Amino acid sequence: MGDVVAFPSRPEPLWREAVGHELREERRTAERTLADVASDAGVSTQYLSEIERGLKEPSSEVLGAVVGALGLRLVDLTTRVSRRLTRISGPVALAA
Template identity: 45%
Template sequence: MVLFRRVLGDVLRSQRMQRGMTLREVSAEARVSLGYISEIERGHKEASSELLASLCGAMDVALSDVIREVSDLIVLEEAALAPVALPVARPATVASAA
């Protein structure tokens, strides 16, 4: 099962690190506790839409870009978890003798 909050946390952490920002910097800019941001990045807490918008604003990243990246990663994870149908070999038929 794919957990949205885990994928979202991974994307937020990746975005923060790409920008060279610390949790402390994002916390101060977004006015959200450092501990809570850490819990979100680890996928332990759900982010409300308002909180997510605040985090994106603090990192100067478009909310739509974060949601798009999360969506793309979920598609990949769902595909990886989907059952794969394996081909079944049919036994060779023996030609009947005339």
């Protein structure tokens, strides 16, 4: 009856925010511009910017095009995002 539940002071980031962060980091590491990557991916510069800022949730097709334009695979991005979320919120149980 006296159990205390601790809540994190910051909510866990949304998947789209973590994806955007990883995409932006990869683009900057590669020293590429938004316009360059957007052009290679076949999306607008504004849309890619919104994805990177975590404002838009891209379809799997768009995500595939963007990671491809960055020379990555979807599994690479997924692994990076999972690691990032684990660092922020602790281990994740995928099965009960």
